[in-house]
Amino acid sequence: MHYILMDLEWNQPLSHRSAQFRRYGNQLMFDIIQIGAVKLNEQMQMVGSFNQYIQPGLYRKLHPRITRITGIVQEDLRGAPAFKEALDRFVAWCGDEFALITWGCDDISVFQQNLDFYLKEDRAMPPAYDLQRLFGMRTAGNNKNRPGLQNAMKHFHIQPSGEHPFHSAVDDAYYTAKVFQHMENPVDVLQLPQTVRELTPAKSSANETSDDLRFTNLKQAVKSRPALEPNCPVCSKRLAVPEGYVPLDKNMWRALADCPDHGLVLIDLVLEVTRDGKRKVKRKASLSDQQNPAYVKTKHLQWANKFAQLTQ
Ligand SMILES: [Zn+2]
Known part of the structure; x- marks a missing residue:
């Protein structure tokens, strides 16, 4: 069995008035544009990584905010496969027995919405677990605390390196894996399954x-x-x-x-x-x-x- 630490980046519509958002926004709020993941074995050793850009199928133009946060530019997505093909590659890379772990609880809801939107058949997310919640419970003693990944790195004295800039999916997955390795009894995370939330567009404005x-x-x-x-x-x-x-x-x-x-x-x-x-x-x-x-x-x-x- 493997532990797969996953992080996603997604694009948002340029405007909530755009034809695409008004037509499809209640079915797809975000287009996933990158899947990053790192695989650990049961001895907590890194045994592989996965990095895949994805061509956004609906919100094709990158929102400037997304470029600012992730560093991803339109050029990076040129020639990238559509969601379905990227998903097939990811599933093949994951293998048969794995536990999916993320930092925070947004990724799997966005992932599920992309599955529902782009695949013809019903496909549910595999069970996924939230490492942020485990870390928050251990350090602050409650469920509500949602510390950032960088706080957790600081806590364990994990130095960010130039090789792994923040907010690229694969690098955030790498640091999540580092935190996972540093935690005491990290597999306790398997007691914290996530549930997919339904994403609904923010209430429309008064206009x-x-x-x-x-x-x-x-x-x-x-x-x-x-x-x-x-x-x-x-x-x-x-x-x-x-x-x-x-x-x-x-x-x-x-x-x-x-x-x-x-x-x-x-x-x-x-x-x-x-x-x-x-x-x-x-x-x-x-x-x-x-x-x-x-x-x-x-x-x-x-x-x-x-x-x-x-x-x-
Ligand atoms: Zn009027």
């Missing part, structure tokens, strides 16, 4: 609304009154959609509206299909981040063009 329409297809929904006379998400005033709806992809149509008091509003009709195959159309209204008159004018011209092409 956004979302409601269900009584339609199961977009063709009907775009012609309906709630679509053609949407409400301003701020003041609820009924608005017009001068150009009408244009498809952004096969499950999402967008129209522009203007509130006299609040400015440009994006109206999205999104077809959602639940896991059991039920279909429903959601109407989402959000105030545009950009409101300068030139931008708004250009946007309307663009929509008029798209609509004209559509009806040709």
